[in-house]
Amino acid sequence: QVQLVQSGxxxxxxxxxxxxxxxxxxxxxxxxYMHWVRQAPGQGLEWMGLINxxxxxxxxxxxxxxxxxxxxxxxxxxxxxxxxxxxxDDTAVYYCARAYDYGxxxxxxxxxxxxxxxx
Amino acid sequence: xxxxTQEPSFSVSPGGTITLTCGLTSGSVSTSHYPTWYxxxxxxxxxxxxxRTNTRSSGVPDRxxxxxxxxxAALTITGAQADDESDYYCxxxxxxxxxxxxxxxxxxxx
Numbered sequence: 650q651v652q653l654v655q656s657g658x659x660x661x662x663x664x665x666x667x668x669x670x671x672x673x674x675x676x677x678x679x680x681x682y683m684h685w686v687r688q689a690p691g692q693g694l695e696w697m698g699l700i701n702x703x704x705x706x707x708x709x710x711x712x713x714x715x716x717x718x719x720x721x722x723x724x725x726x727x728x729x730x731x732x733x734x735x736x737x738d739d740t741a742v743y744y745c746a747r748a749y750d751y752g753x754x755x756x757x758x759x760x761x762x763x764x765x766x767x768x
Numbered sequence: 769x770x771x772x773t774q775e776p777s778f779s780v781s782p783g784g785t786i787t788l789t790c791g792l793t794s795g796s797v798s799t800s801h802y803p804t805w806y807x808x809x810x811x812x813x814x815x816x817x818x819x820r821t822n823t824r825s826s827g828v829p830d831r832x833x834x835x836x837x838x839x840x841a842a843l844t845i846t847g848a849q850a851d852d853e854s855d856y857y858c859x860x861x862x863x864x865x866x867x868x869x870x871x872x873x874x875x876x877x878x
Contacts, residue, residue, distance in 0.1 A: 693872040694814065694857050699865060708865040711769070744813065752802035752861035754819035761813060
């Protein structure tokens with residue numbers, strides 16, 4: 650069955666960077682785009698961007714351009730999301746989610762990774 | 769900057785019918801935006817209810833339906849049940865791979 654398994658919770662200081670991983674299994678890794686979505690405590694969902702695991706090409710939401718980097722390692726079916734220059738309002742649960750094509754729904758989600766930014 | 773709009777909150781009586789909407793500050797919503805609706809209960813990952821405007825995801829009860837109403841996407845719940853009490857998020861595709869989430873609607877069933 651399809652599984653997206655994310656790395657564990659992180660605590661970071663303001664100004665630091667965090668790198669979250671998402672390991673895919675149960676399907677052809679390069680056949681689906683991988684998106685990243687975050688949710689601050691008590692807030693809504695926010696799309697951050699996507700990576701094409703086949704080509705490594707990325708598309709980022711305007712808000713996150715220059716600030717987020719998404720990469721992949723096809724040898725281990727894993728995608729990564731790195732967010733730099735963390736601020737306290739980056740405290741959120743970060744999800745990876747796959748979609749087959751542009752505009753398609755996210756049909757499988759990772760379990761989420763809580764990133765806490767605190768001094 | 770384009771914003772996807774949703775009602776912040778709504779309440780419905782058990783057995784009642786409710787329609788949640790999803791709009792765009794930059795214009796009308798159409799099927800080309802591939803409206804998708806997610807349901808999220810506290811502590812859980814989102815679950816797809818409706819995709820491509822009106823296609824129900826596998827296992828979703830037929831009391832949930834999607835449509836375009838006027839210039840917005842709409843999610844209608846017919847015969848609301850207690851366990852429909854959740855947050856509902858609309859997502860629209862705005863082109864070039866970019867999607868935008870609405871702010872979500874908190875639905876209360878009482």
